[in-house]
Amino acid sequence: MRDFLETQRLRLRRLESDDLEAMFAYRNDPEVARYQTFRARARDEIAEMIRAQADLQPGAPGAEYQFAVGLKADDILIGDVYFGVEPTGRQAEIGYTLAAEFQGHGYATEAVRGVLAYAFERICLHRVTAGADPRNLPSLRLLERLGFRREGYSPESYWDGEAWTDDVRYAMLAREWRARPR
Numbered sequence: 001m002r003d004f005l006e007t008q009r010l011r012l013r014r015l016e017s018d019d020l021e022a023m024f025a026y027r028n029d030p031e032v033a034r035y036q037t038f039r040a041r042a043r044d045e046i047a048e049m050i051r052a053q054a055d056l057q058p059g060a061p062g063a064e065y066q067f068a069v070g071l072k073a074d075d076i077l078i079g080d081v082y083f084g085v086e087p088t089g090r091q092a093e094i095g096y097t098l099a100a101e102f103q104g105h106g107y108a109t110e111a112v113r114g115v116l117a118y119a120f121e122r123i124c125l126h127r128v129t130a131g132a133d134p135r136n137l138p139s140l141r142l143l144e145r146l147g148f149r150r151e152g153y154s155p156e157s158y159w160d161g162e163a164w165t166d167d168v169r170y171a172m173l174a175r176e177w178r179a180r181p182r
C-alpha cells in the first residue's frame with residue numbers, strides 16, 4: 001500500500017481492491033447518495049472504479065483521482081475525496097463522501113483541507129472548484145468552513161439520475177488559500 005497524504009487523524013491513499021465492500025456499503029446508503037451526481041452503484045461499477053485508480057497518479061494532468069480516506073489509527077475506510085485535475089494541469093475539481101457513521105467529527109474538513117494543501121502547496125495549482133446541491137447543507141457548510149468562495153448558481157445544470165438538479169458553484173484560488181485565516 002502506498003500512502004500519499006497524512007493529516008492529524010487521517011491517511012489519504014490509493015483505493016485498493018480491499019476497499020470494495022466498505023465503499024459499496026456507504027455509496028449505497030440512501031442518505032449518503034441523496035445529493036450525489038450518482039445514485040446507487042452496482043458492486044461491479046465500484047470494483048471497476050477502484051481498478052481504474054491503479055493507473056492514475058494523483059495530481060497528474062487529466063487524472064480523475066479518488067483518494068481513499070482512512071483513519072490513521074486502523075486504516076478503516078471512512079470515505080473518499082475526488083480530486084480531478086484538468087488536462088491543463090492548473091485547476092482541479094474536488095468532491096467528497098463520508099460514510100454516515102463517520103460524519104459530524106470534522107473528518108471531511110480535515111481530509112479536504114489535506115487535499116487543498118497538496119493541491120496548492122505541493123503541485124502548485126492555480127484554482128480548485130467544487131459544486132454542491134443547494135439542499136445539501138452539510139456540503140455547503142463544509143465548503144464555506146474551508147474558505148471556498150461562492151461563485152455562482154446553476155439551475156437545473158446536472159441530471160442526478162432522477163431529475164435536473166441545481167448546483168451551487170464554489171472555488172478557491174491559490175492566493176486565497178495563502179491568505180486564509182489560520
Ligand SMILES: CC(C)(COP(=O)(O)OP(=O)(O)OC[C@H]1O[C@@H](n2cnc3c(N)ncnc32)[C@H](O)[C@@H]1OP(=O)(O)O)[C@@H](O)C(=O)NCCC(=O)NCCS
Binds near residue numbers: 032097102105133
Ligand atoms: C458532505 C459531507 C462530507 C459533510 O460531512 P460532515 O461530517 O458534516 O463534515 P465534517 O466531517 O467536516 O464534520 C463537520 C461537522 O462535525 C462537527 N465536528 C465535531 N467534531 C469536530 C472536530 N473535531 N473538528 C471539526 N468539526 C467537528 C462540526 O461542528 C460540523 O458539524 P456542523 O456542520 O453541524 O457544524 C457529508 O455530509 C457526506 O458525506 N454527505 C454525503 C455525500 C455528499 O453529499 N457529498 C457531497 C456531494 S456535493
